[in-house]
Amino acid sequence: MKNTHEGRVALVTGAAKGIGQEICIRLAERGATVVLVDLEDPAETASLIGGNPLRLTGDVSNAESWVQFARLTDERYGRADIVVNNAGIYPFAEIDDLTYEIWSKTLRVNLDAHFYSAKSFVPLMRRNQWGRFVNTSSNSIGTPLAGLSHYMAAKMGVIGFVRGLANDLAKDKITVNAILPAITKTPGTSGMPDEMIRTVWEQQAIKRFAEPSDIVGPILFLTSDDATFVTGQAIVADGGMYKVS
Template sequence: MTTLLTHQNRVAVVTGSGRGIGAAIAVALAQRGAKVVAVDLQSPSATVAAIGRNAVGVAADVSDPNGWATVARVAEESFGDVGIVINNAAFYPNHPIEELDLDTWRKTMSVNLDAQFLSAKQFVPAMRRNKWGRFVGISSNSIGLTVKGMSHYIASKMGIVGFMRGLANDVANDGITCNAVLPGLTHTVATEAQGEEQRRATWQAQAIQRFAEPEEIVGPILFLTSDDAAFMTGQALVVDGGQYRVG
């Protein structure tokens, strides 16, 4: 099979790329020709090794402006201007409202939502100069489901949809698009601890009755970050096997 080089000469930042969905995104972008800046709290060496010379790893806290300054510096020194930003890093503890404290609320917002803003502040200027850019915020289909103990997480993930829609209005005339992708539960380290009964309860609410594999979330992201999606912005694509139904 011949892989289309739809992302050749693009530089992409992928956060939370040490494993799971983030690693799958990073590898897929590289296969399409992109140079990848793989970001995680600890440098994602396994992801970089899987890609090879077209990737560089960065250890950074995406809730901290200094972390984004480091990402930008490494990207520029390694590959040049960043044109694609995939904010995938997430913080998702389960706490019912009685147990949810302000520190957990704030950390959830800073990792999941502040990072979207901080990345835009860091990379929009170069994208404007180059008249091309792509932001994709990884939200969650949980914003439309009845999930207990996740009010903070759902608020942050709903905020990603709102921020992408608002940012799209600000940057559209410069060839920059901003969209959100809402995955369902995916087969990752985070979901392996779930029991069979809990898994089946999730599957039975879906048209496709199984968890997604990380690689199955990648397709819409490849599309949204390509030239093919130049007229698509401010949108939220749900990729969850048919669980989240409109109406």
């Protein structure tokens, strides 16, 4: 395994399971020191990685949580190089059932958290004039799925934020990109109706459910030195479902 991330400190949100857990494992395999963040203690992920990684619990939709994440990361490692904003929620609700609370919480977790991460971690990255943000959007923004207007609004916002922030931070040698995954086989999607799963597969060129490992490859690239000249981009990893027009 290549040590493409040797010496880097990477913070990953939603680290306890699913795609986040896979990101943590693969970054650690590539030599990164990984900071695990989740609402619940990501103890299982820590045990899979080994080496007593820093485990932080907190709500990513709370700005003060991010202040704490940055402070504790700095105290433990003296640096931060990579932030992968993976945590997200996707409650289904068509407009008649879409409450103000669901709307607000969906945007706080899926969009506001990305802003908070930048405010807290850009200063740490600037010390070494090197940094990588990978923010999770979604291929759903280009699909005809019902009941996700609030989620799509947040995920479109992620792309806008990524493109603007990339301009702000280019002078600091910090890149900012978005990953747009397909609906992926994780604990969070385990309750999806079979009919919805079949609908997803029918629209993909690759006719199978995405695995977490399918999403991690592009993230490993975007957080490496190989992606030095890639910033402000939205990389789709969905088996050929979302067609750009």
